Amino acid sequence: MRSILQDPDSSSWPDSGAELSTQDVGRLIYASISAVDGPVLDEMRRIRDHAVVHNAEHGLRVALMHKCGWFVEWIEGPMAGIHALVERVALDPRHRSLKVVHESVGQPRLFKPWIGSIAQSTESAGEFARRVMALHERHVRGKGYEPASVWRSLCSPLPGHVEVAAAREGTYQRVMMMSARQTGAFDLLRWLAHETRGRVAHRRFAGSVHDALDVESDYLDLPDQGQQGRRLIANARKGLAMGVTHAFLPDHAAVVLLLDADAGQSLRLLERLLVVCQQVRHRPAIIGLGADGWFVPELQTATETRGLPWLEARTGDGEPKHARLWGALKTVLDRLG
Ligand SMILES: Cc1cc2nc3c(=O)[nH]c(=O)nc-3n(C[C@H](O)[C@H](O)[C@H](O)COP(=O)(O)O)c2cc1C
Structure with missing residues (x-):
């Protein structure tokens, strides 16, 4: 696999991340089926180049994951900006069937403008879809988990059924x-x-x-x-x-x-x-x-x-x-x- 883009070797923060950690922000996570045809790494790079500029303008920070033929995007920032982004991104032909699996206001976790990740997995796209649906339904019932937990339940799940695994998270x-x-x-x-x-x-x-x-x-x-x-x-x-x-x-x-x-x-x-x-x-x-x-x-x-x-x-x-x-x-x- 070719290598891409990463932060420099220091842990200095690009902007006022320290202030953010005390203020509540909007938090939303969606999952969507990837329609990327060709090297995912290249497409992630193109998305990143656009996202870094646009998201910074609107005070948004994102983590984007590609796994099992799915994208998962975790967005933090002002809720109005998050909704505007999701509406725009939903029209993007590089993915479809966008499902919101978490939405809340609370403490931020993302302190850098963009995080991209690609994970290898032995899980099938079908199994991954079942995880997405279980989390989506839970979110709709108002019983969603914390964003970090939702993200991990999709991107690096504990062994076992999604509900069991998510419950063991803590x-x-x-x-x-x-x-x-x-x-x-x-x-x-x-x-x-x-x-x-x-x-x-x-x-x-x-x-x-x-x-x-x-x-x-x-x-x-x-x-x-x-x-x-x-x-x-x-x-x-x-x-x-x-x-x-x-x-x-x-x-x-x-x-x-x-x-x-x-x-x-x-x-x-x-x-x-x-x-x-x-x-x-x-x-x-x-x-x-x-x-x-x-x-x-x-x-x-x-x-x-x-x-x-x-x-x-x-x-x-x-x-x-x-x-x-x-x-x-x-x-x-x-x-x-
Ligand atoms: C999975 C996925 C995630 C994306 N995330 C962002 C993002 O965080 N910020 C952003 O500006 N564009 C993001 N994009 C790109 C937008 O969908 C869109 O292509 C880009 O903003 C250009 O839109 P415009 O032509 O209206 O300027 C994402 C695209 C995909 C497929």
Whole structure:
């Protein structure tokens, strides 16, 4: 797959996102059947180029997803602007059968003008349609779920029937993992999937900046772990600059930093993470993971100075293997509850 567009490597926000997080906004999510004939990536890029300019003018922020032959668009901003956009977009021949699955006024989650994502899926278009219809009917009955929950129910659903999966949304333990160097978090997830006979789900995200690469994020569900199930999400370091990370960070109980022998690398990543946590006003537990020699006191001090809990998953001396890393991490996660 060709790479596209992504945010720069910093987590700086393009505009006054911090102010927004205290003010209620309109929130709407619709799903529609894609009529895109040809490379979806190219079409997403064309939509993005138009959307970034137009949406900013109207104070709108969007996340657009393509999966299973469907589009899902989550829009936040003034309700009148949202309705005007939906009316216009509904006429677009690149999709059809637009169904609203969420509409409400509440706290914003989208702090960047545009988030694009494409997810691989083993789900059929028919199964996806059933999810859409179930969420649409629930919305019509006035019993809709929160937008982040609706989005996940479509884009990265928990195992099981849509209603069961959506109901479990709030009780799952979500844990984000990042590595200070290379791809250790992704490698650990792949190893764990193999061990548990689970399956890693792959997603690619794009931001609103033109000329950078896109960012991947994988996840693995462990429904029998934790008190009510656990989802581990491996993120790339540059994902910290992405609106999608900001949107979903508040639902994470913990963020794991797979440390590096070079403490400077670990500290730089931690600093960036702490800034983003502050921006989205969320205080997950920060878990340092790695060999004893990779821990330096500054990690704990930096975290606690910002008011976040610091936990350590130590593997002892020497370069740790995946089994050691997971053993140490699981013990800490189980204690978190
Ligand atoms: C799934 C999908 C999502 C879209 N999202 C947006 C959007 O958020 N903002 C936007 O301005 N255009 C969006 N568009 C494009 C519009 O439908 C339309 O093509 C574009 O605004 C040009 O309209 P105009 O010719 O009236 O200027 C989207 C199109 C599709 C198919």
